[in-house]
Amino acid sequence: MINYVTLGVSDIEKSASFYESLLEDFGVKRLVNMDRIKYIGKSMKEPMIAVCIPWDEKEPSPGNGNMFSIAPGNKQKVDKMHEKALSLGATCDGAPGQRVPGKFYAAYVRDFDGNKICFNFFG
Known part of the structure; x- marks a missing residue:
């Protein structure tokens, strides 16, 4: 889709x-x-x-509430993606952790321009 x-x-x-x-x-x-x-x-x-x-050649600005999410496959891979993003220069916007007990595990970063990225695992 x-x-x-x-x-x-x-x-x-x-x-x-x-x-x-x-x-x-x-x-x-x-x-x-x-x-x-x-x-x-x-x-x-x-x-x-x-x-x-x-x-329009103006400075880019991330949207308030906009984010895209990547599902690497399990909690350990979420942690690894978060760590890798930070090592590449992203900033932490939420350390890896369980967000909804037993249902949603996630970590958040922002790229150089403030675009928000979520790494997650449902389950």
């Missing part, structure tokens, strides 16, 4: 490299590499992340 999520960024190369490195264990790569937008994913037929310089 979801084709791609677009994130406005201030440094397109830095952001594209961040998401490629963060998600390399999922087998992603840069699929489209234009000056103002880069698509990162497994294939054009699977969900992708696009990082772009906003078309």
